[in-house]
Amino acid sequence: METILEVNNLKKYFPVGGRTLHAVDDITFSINKGETLGVVGESGCGKSTMGRTLLHLHESTSGTIRFKGEDITKVNKKKLSELRKEMQFIFQDPFSSLNPRFTVYQTLAEPLEIAGGYSKIEIEEKVYAMMDTVGLARRLVNTYPHELDGGRRQRIGIGRAMILEPDFIVCDEPVSALDVSIQAQIINLLLDMQEEKQLTYVFITHDLMVVKYISTKIMVMYLGEVVEFAETEELFESTLHPYTKALLSAVPLPDVDAKQNRIVLEGEVTSPIDPPQSCRFCARCKYAQDKCRKEIPPLTEVKPGHMVKCHFVKEINKM
Structure with missing residues (x-):
């Protein structure tokens, strides 16, 4: 399949009072033409910043963003203006x-x-x-x-x-401000247009049921980092990262009588401002050990196409 977007080691930092906010930190992924990459995570995890950086609405701190083979972080304004016809953004709040x-x-x-x-x-x-x-x-x-x-x-x-008939569109929570019945209409509209025109989407949301319905692959973000990445069906059937497990446990089940083991995260959220050299989730993770507090875990492929950022993912899931 044709790769339409390839992102390598993307970082977007903001200066904050003499310190540095790590909004997007070392993200790597690719999307093929006609696919939808769902990006999920809590508010403040860097989803929207990443989406805007992909289209150069924010200038990246470092890393490469290759659209159809061309690194858009290095093109001039004239070329970027031409590329904007092929890359578009759908905003969260349709009124503002x-x-x-x-x-x-x-x-x-x-x-x-x-x-x-x-x-x-x-x-x-x-x-x-x-x-x-x-x-x-x-x-x-x-x-x-x-x-x-x-x-x-x-x-x-x-x-x-x-x-303008673009090929690639970033959808930044396009249905979160709408009623549930209207959400379904808008999502189906996006899917119909994708099928007709072979569009490629990055679909940013905090709603896991929406992302399950619309996405080909899912990327889970936590404090600017990717903690889990997999094809949609694989991620829902074999959730491996403790944070993703907690997110899924909070999704209401359609059967009101079904029992659900809700995972309540405790502990303080690590600050994304000058974060320590450790796992950013360890302060809220019940499996955390000394290594988690001293070393940043690598994003590792633990199954074909399934990436997880956790030192002890195999032990936690007894693979």
Whole structure:
């Protein structure tokens, strides 16, 4: 399969009062064309920062991001502007990400106008075609964001991202601000568009059931690091990292009478500001030993395609 995105040793640090916040720390992965990589973890783990860094909305501290073989961390502004037609972002909050002074038509037409090369007739045709694609009634073409509900606003956001026909899209919690019934509609819309156009997604969320439904592979993040990476079915059937086990134990079961062994994490969260040379999860891990407090565990392939960042993963899971 064609690899569309290859990320190696990606880091994004922020200066904070003379110290350094390790928002994204040494992340490596690749995605093939037509796949969806689900990225999960608690708030503040670096998911959104990573997503923005992938599209160069944040400049990376170090590492490489190869899109279709080209390292976008080293391209000039002109080349980056050209690449933006192929790489797009769907934001979490459909209200704050839309210009309140723009109608639906103006919002969808803006990317085409910025890209250039389209006549007014072509822009109009593309805008109405995209409204049909994302399920927006044409009668809404002159409405403003405040006149629409959250689901329709997010359809506008999706249409804006899709109208230049990109190959790669970062979806940053695109359904978290929506009602459950609307969430399903938006997820199915994204899946339909992916199937039709062979799109590649990075889908960022904290909802494990959503990511199970939409993703090909899943990457679990904790305080800026990847702690587990596997194909979706493998990760849910054979969860290996203690943190991922805790996340899954918190997911409500559809059977209300079924017993669920909830894993409650105790201890203090390690600060991502100048973090110690140790496992970042060890302060909350019941399996932690001295080695965990003194050495950073490597991200190791413990099964084919299944990576885990834990010194004692084999002992914990008795593999």
